[in-house]
Amino acid sequence: MTADSRQVISFEEVNRSATAQVGGKNASLGEMVCHLEGQGVAVPPGFATTSHAYWQFVELNELKQPIMDALKDMQEGKATLAATGTLLRRLFLKGTWPEDTAQAIRDAYAQLCVRIGRDDADVAVRSSATAEDLPEASFAGQQESFLNIRGADALLDACRQCYASLFTDRAISYRETKHFDHLQVALSVGVQVMVRSDTGSAGVIFTIDPETGFDKVAVIDAAWGLGETVVQGTVEPDEYQVFKPLLTKDQLEPIIGKRRGAKELKMVYAEDGVKSTRTVPTSRAEREAFVLADAEILQLGRWACIIEKHYGCPMDIEWAKDGETSELFIVQARPETVQSRKVAGKFLSYRLKNKGKKLVAGLSIGDAAVTGKVCVLDSAQDIDRFVDGAVLVTENTDPDWVPIMKRAAAIVTDHGGRTSHAAIISRELGLPAVVGSGNASKVLKDNQEVTVSCAEGDKGFVYEGYAEVLTDAIDPSDLPVTRTRIMLNLADPASALHWWRLPADGVGLARMEFVVGNHIRVHPMALVNYEQLEDSGVKRQIDELTKGYTEKADYFVDQLALGLARIAAALYPDPVIVRMSDFKTNEYANLIGGAGFEPHEENPMLGFRGASRYYSPRYREGFALECRAIKRLREAMGFTNVVMMIPFCRSISEADKVLEVMTANGLQRGKNGLEVYVMCEIPSNVILAADFAKRFDGFSIGSNDLTQLTLGVDRDSDELAHLFSEEDKAVKWMISHVIKAAHEAGTKVGLCGQAPSDHPEFATFLVESGIDSISVTPDSFIRVKQKVAEAEKNA
Known part of the structure; x- marks a missing residue:
């Protein structure tokens, strides 16, 4: 029997060039079985019926002419799409199997049962059209799948239903839209040993961020039970993100996103009745738990990278975890069809x-x-x-x-x-x-x-x-090259990946307090002192946020590291300068549980903020949590591009105290390449620039605070608004002086204030002063970059 005339073929005998024979889905399964199992990617065994078997079924049941007539009536408006689909599916379901095809399926199923050592093995039966999973068109979900099918008779019935699903209303409509000839598309059926994810979990992996097209991240969705609930969108799954460039190092854990979904339903086996599966509510424990452990997230991420590298394009992958053996498997893989074509x-x-x-x-x-x-x-x-x-x-x-x-x-x-x-x-x-x-x-x-x-x-x-x-x-391709590094001010991890296409030289200011205030929401000292809290309402709020964490403080460290990791990943391996927390006391007090840990101050702007908190008994344990997050970010996750920055450091002695506390928390300047910058936002930072330069690797000028303290003007005062100007001669003198002093000391200096974003002409002054970098908001990046290029040209 020639290869083209075979009715059934095992996955080990096909590869991705066999789409015409077994369809895109089954060809991809065969490709992985043949080429990727040796690299550790686990794929359940199985076989596929061929397109030859489909055409034999069509020929025996004399279906070609009825198909042509029905489609012609629909195209001429004589019949509706729904009526046409119903008619054609009924014809297939009434059809009988050619004897040799039926026997080939029975034999292949029997051999599969022997191979895994189970009688009447439960299998997944999936449709695989010969025009499916192409890079230029996604036929995902167009045909039917059937799970937990047992026995040869049930298998033949499921295969017949797969044939019929080639003419679902949606499949007919999609082929019409894409101009595919209905009679040039055949259907193969994939029969694969079921992974018992009904007692475990399943989901989907994209090897590219499906929202932004960021190609350095893999996104994993996960829910309890069979994977159809995720694919069909009937549940809100967990979502995990892994940073692909660091997955090659086994000692690192580059998970940059973990969001727990509601997961209110799951699909499981139905032991009785006509249907083979049923959907049931999840337990409270299941809803509150993460579906995957970190080790499993990393394993799936590494497999996704192997698959993507082999295929040479971003991939859309389905995975399943067997609840009985705890083994992970890849059950489908197809090219991603949206972001990869942009x-x-x-x-x-x-x-x-x-x-x-x-x-x-x-x-x-x-x-x-x-x-x-x-x-x-x-x-x-x-x-x-x-x-x-x-x-x-x-x-x-x-x-x-x-x-x-x-x-x-x-x-x-x-x-x-x-x-x-x-x-x-x-x-x-x-x-x-x-x-x-x-x-x-x-x-x-x-x-x-x-x-x-x-x-x-x-x-x-x-x-x-x-x-x-x-x-x-925004058109990044038109931008000129500049000597001055143009960086981004970023705060929100949720939007950080949106800007990855901008040709920025890194992140000049990542605001830690935004992550704390918007994503963590709890005062760190309330977590450290949770047992001593007297407010039951505050405790309930903390309990809700920290579900899944045995130690409350671990929630702060984990969420802060994850939030900063997304920012660090966006422009990796360029530097990302993370400013340690710089809330004022009134802002800290507004965090959950914060009121009991903050003093009341008449002028929080000039009060207990920045560096003064880090060595104070009132906040030292909170700063220790911040340090743990940075240490995890750099050493466990691998983001060594992260630079620490100390805000509002008033004196040399204060600088020494902060560096000492950092060292006590495992973050020593210079060790493992750690750089530490200081904000230049107080006149003393300018006056004593040479001394600060001996203790820090760089200065970052905060022009807003420096302007306020140089001019003695509250920028939020309506009465004094006309006096607040970063272009005041005194402010410019301060900036140019610290740039000169820093360079004389061999130290880098940048500016991360708002002035260049609001007034691009201010960038000209900075270039003329010899600034090393300017960090701006993403929406002003292009015009500042252009202004800097112009200033450099004219210098």
Whole structure:
């Protein structure tokens, strides 16, 4: 029997060139079995029916002419899509198997049972179309899969249903849109030993950030039970992010994102009844726990890198964990079809003005913002109710929703994660989407005017009313090269990866207090002294935030390290200068549990802040947690590009005390390449620049505070606003003097104030003064870069 006439073929005998024979999905499984198992990637064994078997089924049952006639009637408007699909599927389901095909499937199944040592082994039965999983088109979800199939008769029935699913309404519609000839597409069926993820977990991996296209990160979604709930978007899964460049070093743990999802449902085996699976609620313990341990996250990340390297393109991968053996497996892999096809060039940055009340929030898909009227739909069958250009709001989507999604301005769902159907299709269509909102279909009402924003990081929001949506076009390829390093001011880990395409020279200011205030939210001393807290309400809030942590203080260290890691990853391996916490006492007091640990001050701006806190008995243990996070970031995760920066250091003796405390916490300047900078924002920093230069590796000028303290002006005072100017001669003298003094001492000096962002001409003065680097907000990066290039040219 020739290869082309075989009915069934094992995965070990096919590779990715066999798409015409076994379809894209099965060809990819064979490719991994043949070439990647030797590198440790585990793939469950199995076999595939061939396209030859499909055409034999079509020929025996004389289906070709009925298929042509039915499709012609639909194309001429004589029949609806739904009626056509129903008719064709019924024809396949009534069909009989050619005897040699049926026997080949029975024999292959029997051999598989012997191979794994189980009678009537439970298998996954998946459709694999011969035009599927191509880089230029994603057929994911177009055909059916069947799980927990046992016995040869049940297997043959499932295979027949897979054939019929080649003509689901969504599959017909997709081929029509993509101009694929329906009778040139065959269907192979993959039969694979089931991974008992019904008692374990499963999910999806993208080897590229599906939102920003950042190619140095792999994103892993995970939920309890069989993986269909993640793919279909019926649950909000956990999400983990790993930094790929550091995964090659076994001693490192470069996990830069861990978000616990709600995971309210899971799909498990159905032991009785017609259906082989059922969906059940998860337990409270399952909802509150992370699905994967760190070691498992790293293993999946390393496998994803191996698969991506082998295929030579970003990949969309499905994985499963066997609950009985705790083994991990890869069960599918296909090319990623959205971000990988985007061409680097101009991209739009969106901003909102005059935002209304925040109505719902969820995960942000895309980076755009739009306005529109709400249309809430319970079912894809309600397509006639949908108004073109409306904001589609529903519980979750599947491929049946695609015709409606194509007509929407934005999409909002109650359920789903970043790898759900709604998220994947929204990206393909270029639509902003907010997924996993929890209650949008209940909160939002038909015809309600809203603004959907995915322009504020990894959280998406729906606001009441129409906000003003502003856009800025950014084209990094047109920028000149400059001697002066132009860096970014970043604070929010959620939006850090959005700016990876900017040709910045690193991050000149990463604000630790933003991560603490917006992501951790708890005062570190309240975690250190949790047992002594008397406020039961505060304790309840802390308990809710720290679920899964045995030691409350570990929550602070873990979340701070993760938040800073995303910023450190965005421009790796360029330097990322992390300013240690610089809250004022009134700001610290506003953190959960903070009021009992902060003194009341009449002028917090000049009070207990910055360096003075780090060695004080009042906060020293809190600073120790900050140091633990930095140590983990550099040594355990591997982000040695992170530089520490000490703010508001008033005197030389204070500098010595801070460096001593850092050393006691395992962070010694110069050891393992650690650099420590000092903020230059107090006149004493300028006056004693030579002495500070002996203790620090660089200065970072904070022009806002330096202006206030040089001129004695409160920048927030309406009465004195006219006096506050970073371009005042006295301020400029201070800046130029510290640049000169730093260079005489052989020390680097940069500026991370707001002035160059607000007034690009200020950059000319800095260039003329010999500044080494200027750090600006991302939205002003291009015009500052251009201004610096012009100033350097004219110097």
